[in-house]
Amino acid sequence: MFINSALVVALVLTAGGTWWFLRPAEAAATPEGQSVRSSTAGVGTVTTTIAAQGTLQSAAVTDVSFGTSGAIASVDVAVGTVVAEGTQLGTLDPATAAATASTTLLSPVAGTVTAMSGAVGDTVSAGTSSSGSGASDAGAGASDAGTGASTGASSAFVTISSTTSLRITASFDESDAAQLEVGQSADVTFPAVEGASATATVTAIDPVGTATSSVVTFGATITLDAPPEGVRLGQTASLTVTTAEAVDVLTVPSQAVTIDVTPTVDATTGEQIVTGTVTVLAADGTQAEQAVTVGVQGDATSEILSGLAEGDTVVISVDTAVGATETTTETRGFGSSAPSGGTGTGPQQGGGNR
Structure with a gap:
């Protein structure tokens, strides 16, 4: 047994x-x-952006001077005065001015007085009025060729800056500057003015970089589409430039994509093709690695050109308790x-x- x-x-x-x-x-x-964080591939918009800070400036600055020499009899404006076209700026003593010249100086443009030179009793020489795009910050802004911008200290009696035509001069490191193109759109905020924001456009890029402590930067000019209320010339502006955008494309979270170190080269066109992998999560919980071709890569989402279909579930991360x-x-x-x-x-x- x-x-x-x-x-x-x-x-x-x-x-x-x-x-x-x-x-x-x-x-x-x-x-x-383990806990799996996942997302579903869907149609959306992918954007790539770069950020920088700059200084708000007037895009139109006019230096105004008397047309003849003489002694200043009156000064009718001060720095900060808002003037309209035709506003009286000052006068000369008729006894000291040429008999054929006007002794009254009127503003040729509308704007804000941002600089003055001269006081009652001072003798001034005959000058000419000129318009420009405003002084640029050395090493931080793009120079607009042919704009007539003045450099150095102004000798004009009055300098008037437009507050309706504004721009920002900003510096970008060389890797970001390589993505910049004239015509790209930008979003602008002003840290010192709560709620103030504006849209803008890249209008100029410095052709030569500036090296400081072995760091190379390129200046760019970003022109505001319309000035927001409450901002002042010289204030700091934070801007985000959109360098690439894909609309109505298949997207997944960028965290879900592992980009291959070496891009593939198209044998026909010679263009580089960005490839990578994602982990696809099936309904029964099984996971499988899938090769994909990637288009625009944004901070939040990436464009998928091939390898996935709308509705596929991809793994973002796996967390272990x-x-x-x-x-x-x-x-x-x-x-x-x-x-x-x-x-x-x-x-x-x-x-x-x-």
């Missing part, structure tokens, strides 16, 4: 071990104790018994992923 019982036990253990060794392999599923053990699939030899539930478990120290 003892022999028969031992034989039965041996047969059971052998059968169990044979089943465990020959059982079909399981699909790669999400391990127990502290102290959790990871479920694994193991192959056991003859004589091993199957644990309860028919799956083998191998504890992972610290609950890490494999």
